[in-house]
Amino acid sequence: MHLNLFLMSRGHHEGAWRHPASNHKPLTDIDLYVEAAQIAEAAKFDAVFLADTLVAPNSSGLAASGSLEPIVLLSLLSAKTQKIGLIGTASTTYSLPYTLARQFATLDHLSGGRAGWNIVTSWAAEAGANYGLQQNIEHGDRYKLAEEFVEAVDALWRSFPADAVLDDREGGQYLDTDRVRPVNFEGQHYRTKGPLNVPGSPQGRPVYIQAGQSDAGRSFAARRAEAIFTAHMTKESAQTFYSDIKNRSVAYGRRPEDIVVLPGISAAIGSTKREAELVWEELDALTSTDVGLARLSARFGGHDFTGLPLDRPLTRDDFPDPNQVEASKSRVIGYVDMTLREGLSLRQLLRKLAGARGHFAVAGTPEEIADIVEDWFASGAADGFNIMPPIINSQLELFAQEVVPILQKRGLFRNEYQGTTLRDHFGLSPVADAKTFAQSA
Secondary structure, eight states, X not given: OXXXXXXXXXXXXXXXXXOTTBOOSOTTOHHHHHHHHHHHHHTTOSEEEEOOOSSOOOSTTOSOOOOOOHHHHHHHHHXXXXXXXXXXXXXXXXXXXXXXXXXXXXXXXXXXXXEEEEEEOOOOTTHHHHTTOSSOOOHHHHHHHHHXXXXXXHHHHHHSOGGGEEEXXXXXXXXXXGGOOOOOEEXXXXXXXXXXXXXXOTTSSOEEEEOOXXXXXXXXXXXXXXXXXXXXXXXXXXXXXXXXXXXXXXXXXXOGGGSEEEEEEEEEEOSSHHHHHHHHHHHHTTOOHHHHHHHHHXXXXXXXXXXXXXXXXXXXXXXXXXXXXXXXXXXXXXXXXXXXXXXXXXXXXHHHHHHHTTSEEEXXXXXXXXXXXXXXXXXXSOSEEEEOOSSTBHHHHHIIIIIHHHHXXXXXXXXXXXXXXXXXHHTOOOOTTXXXXXXXX
């Protein structure tokens, strides 16, 4: 199976920033991220992943907020790690193809072929205003833009093949200019002449990662993605998603094994199950209801939940129609379904979301966590997992040092890296027609 570290500040729980066991370094300190990445690399994780947002926080200052730009941060991490993959989020909605293609090609070179691009379509309502737009772009239109954006970036990555670099000192010829061609890409929304000014990178191009779960997102993933980050609160939901994605990929002429599906799991680990449950309880006690309400409102497109009582079971009428939400539709549908299925009050819902935001959250001993991970993997629910430690570094260390050895002993996870690139780690096919260029010192 594959294991990816989803690295988020001091942990994935909203209360992690206050917990005494979390890393005390500032969120702007490179060592906070280096320490976590090195723990994951020592455990032979496939990759470390950085999410991103294009808006400032709106939480009354009661939650950890502010994030470093992912591509710059991963460039620094590439110098502090050796083998682990480096996946960064970048939006197709508010970027330009030439700029993004150049940045990720550079990261792939700096890291020796370990770069991955998490392709997102930004849903936050305030993002458009930050980029000078009068209104945000609608959900369906965002994916139309994304399709064209990726086509343009892919063309740019192929425009300057690695073997065009001759570096012939004696002959005085640095480039075979016949191999470097403009792309002259002209779409409905994007145009770029090219060629790119960065030669082909060690993987041919960075690995494509995607995280959308709507119908449009699934179709996009089945066509383009090589790894998928997905959120499911039950194994059954994960199995349905897994089967759907693999079947769609075949319909697009792809091999199912060339898409790695990685649901998120946030595991609180203890020497006993009760000790693990206490971790969630401690974290829940450090959260703010106001923060939870603000984040729930943002997910539902600004809907105001503050007038609802905190402790009566919620009904469907307490939510806006999820299908009318111009944000992460699949995620909010999951919130509503979970609430009604489990009879949650607003307070209980906020606590559920504080821990994993709609991903699978669990508490248990290392053996129990390993059993769950193996069950999902063997049951056609996952090719591996996006590991979301509730507290960093303490809970990450427990997963790396206690759960991973159990998976290794069971023959489910690598003992050593077998390759050097992220594409190697994920077991993906080489990029068609891409040749690498290894520059000698």
